[in-house]
Amino acid sequence: MPALPGVIDAKELAQIAKTELNEDPNRTKEDIKAIQSWIKKQPHLHKYINTDDQHILMFLRGCKFSLERTKEKLDVYNACRAACPEWFDNWDAMDPIVQEFIDLGVAVPLKGYDKNGRRVMVMRGSAIDPRRHNISDQMKFSMMISEMLMHEADQSSITGFVGVQDMEGMTLGHATQFSPSLGKKAMTIWQDAYPQRPKGMHFLNMPSLMEAIFGMMKSFSKEKMRDRLIVHPKGDLTMLHEAVGTEILPKEFGGTNGVLQDHIDELRRKMEKHQKWFLEQGKFKSNEKKRPGKSKNHSNLFGMEGSFRQLSFD
Structure with missing residues (x-):
């Protein structure tokens, strides 16, 4: 079996963790x-959330070992899990919709790491059929994969994560499934709840009708994240190759890392291997009825439903 691209040896990885994340093994x-x-000591978290050492370490790394930031992020993360059952409950890798999304390549983590040692995931929103597929199912699928990758606790918890959003073939039917409230919810979870270290999101082949979606997502992004949202010229992969290298990318994106189907097959294997783990995840969430003071519910985490105007498309 050929070596995976971008793997960093343990000694170098420990040095990166120390330099960039303030991680002190002692x-x-x-x-x-x-x-x-x-x-x-938190009645709404104790006995309700995941307290495994590796899970806590993941959050410490995501917060550069600031104990206060780690507490805050863990709290928000578990409140989001409680507030969004449509995205975080009933995870089943063998569910027919999940299996269909795997087959379609809706979200595909690439084997190995990019030239900077970061994990890369390709997302292809146009792969779904907006007449049959619910966007909540698509978001749940993405959350399942993201958390599985975090659970692996591989080098990406230190080096970070890069997303590649290929928007080729997206139609008005895809666009109208998005809403500002959904965008706010997704960005809140991605930025304020997840301990992943997002290093960039590359948008390829963006149709003009998706520009309003991109503008919406950008408006919900913090300044540091806005600088990492990169729109590429249509049909031009030059900037992507410069950013992540060609060794991590499959042939369809001008790379040398097999073909996309190879990565889809590996995703299926991993998700089926993690089936028991997926089924257990629904129990991990805060119990907001036991939170001292004001609870963190859907409205104060993400904004009231309906408080944003619906997007309009010409």
Whole structure:
């Protein structure tokens, strides 16, 4: 089996973690225990959320080992899980819709890492049929994959993550499934809840009718993230090759890392392997009835439904 591209050896990875994330191996266990001790004192989190060492370490890394930021992000993450059952409950890798989305290549993590050691995921929104597929199912599928990748706790928890959104073939039917409230919810979870370190989101082949969607998502982004949302000229992969290298990309994107189907097959294998893990995830969420003070519900996490005007398309 050929070696995966972009793999960083343990010694170099530890040095990156120390330099970029303030990770001190002599203090890591103590920091994990400090967060676990804090969770035990939170009635809405204790006995309700995942407190495994590796899970806590993932959040510490995502917050550069700031204990206060880690507490805040863990709290928001689990509140979002409670507030969005349509995205976070009933995860089943063998569900026919999930299996269909795998086959279609709706979201495909690429095997290996890019030239900077980061994980890369290709997303193809046009692969779904807007007449048959619900966007909530698509978002749930993306969340399942994202959390599976985080659960693996591989080098991307240190080096970061890059998204490639290929918008070729997206139609008005795809566009009208989006709404500002959905965009706000997705960006809140991505930026404020997940411990992933997003290093860039590359948009390829963007149709003019999707520009309003892009503008909406950008308006919900923090300044640092806005700088990492990159729209590429249609049909031009030059900037993508410069950003991630060709060794990580499949042939369809001008790379040398097999063909996209190879990565789809690997995704199916991984998701089926994680089936038991997926089924267990629905139980992990905050119990907002037990939160001291004001609860974190859907409206104060994401804004009231209907408070945004619907997007209009010419």
